[in-house]
Amino acid sequence: VEQLQAYGPDYAFIALHGRGGEDGAMQGLLETMGIPYSGSGVMASALAMDKYRCKLLWQSIGLPTPEFALVMGSDNLGHAESLLPAFVKPSMEGSSVGVARVDRREDLEAACERAGEHKGPVLVEAFIDGPEFTVGILNDQALPVIRIEAEGEFYDYEAKYLSDNTRYSIPCGLTSIKEQELQAVALTAFETLGCSGWGRVDFMQDQQGRFWLLEVNTIPGMTDHSLMPMAAADAGLSFDELVIEILKAADVR
Known part of the structure; x- marks a missing residue:
């Protein structure tokens, strides 16, 4: 807090994950300090972190999520x-x-x-037996869908941040109609939680071809292994342009 006060930033780009950074706490601190910040607001950040309540909300409006x-x-x-x-x-x-x-x-x-x-x-x-897909959201638009194939049983912490063996496919292998369907569900899931700015929505596809919502990430990773920069690049945005687009939404808040 003292460092933020001393520095007096015009904007804060939040790149923190988990408790304290992604759950509304940092967002609330920045709001009380009057500092515009990237990503979703306090309530949406807190709700998206709570996987159980996300799923209850999605179920209530008929969005598919695993039992x-x-x-x-x-x-x-x-x-x-x-x-x-x-x-x-x-x-x-x-x-x-x-x-x-x-x-x-x-x-x-x-x-x-x-x-x-x-x-x-x-x-x-x-457990849903099938491939995993993810949809990046940037300023109310869905980015190209990415298919994820992890070397282990699932896309865990190591596969996300450490492994060089996780495979990412863009194009994702879906038909254009299926990809648009997935993007539409992702936008609905994101907006239903009150999320804004940028984020990522994760899905599984079962053996019958149906998609199932897993979770929303309000602060996606921004490393060289990360999905959001990958999807943005496929949409024609450099890393620097992606950061600028994310901060534009902070200005609106």
Whole structure:
């Protein structure tokens, strides 16, 4: 706070992930200091970080998201067992931190306990067998869809930030109609949470070709492995131009 006060920036480009940076806390601080900032506002940032409430909201308006259960301690394990195979994840974390795939009932409780170490409830989400896709959002426009193929079981923290073996495909391999359909659902999911400026929406596609919403990232990665700069480049934007476009929305706020 003292550094922000001393520096007195015209804008803040938020590139923080997880608690404190992506959950509305930093956004609230910057608002109280009168500093325009990139990305979604306080409420939308907090809501997008809460995977459970995101899914409840999407379900309420008919958007497809995998079946799920919220686990707190040993409560609701019975429902969670009925979803196996499933992913177990902290309900309020980012960057795939604490995520594990569970196939057997005897492994579920331990996986929930590990995910619970990140504080807060645990989300158990039914496994969707198929490819993963992501849609970048920039100032109310959907960017080209990217198909993700991780070397391991799923697109985890290592695959996102460390591995050189994760494969990204643009064009994504979908028909133009399917790609437009996915982009439209991504925009609806993003706007329903009140998100603005920029972000990324993640999906799985099942064996029947149906798409399932996983989550919205209000502060996507901006590394050399990251998806947002990749999608922007395919749309004709350099990295510097992408940053400028993101900051333009901060000016509107």
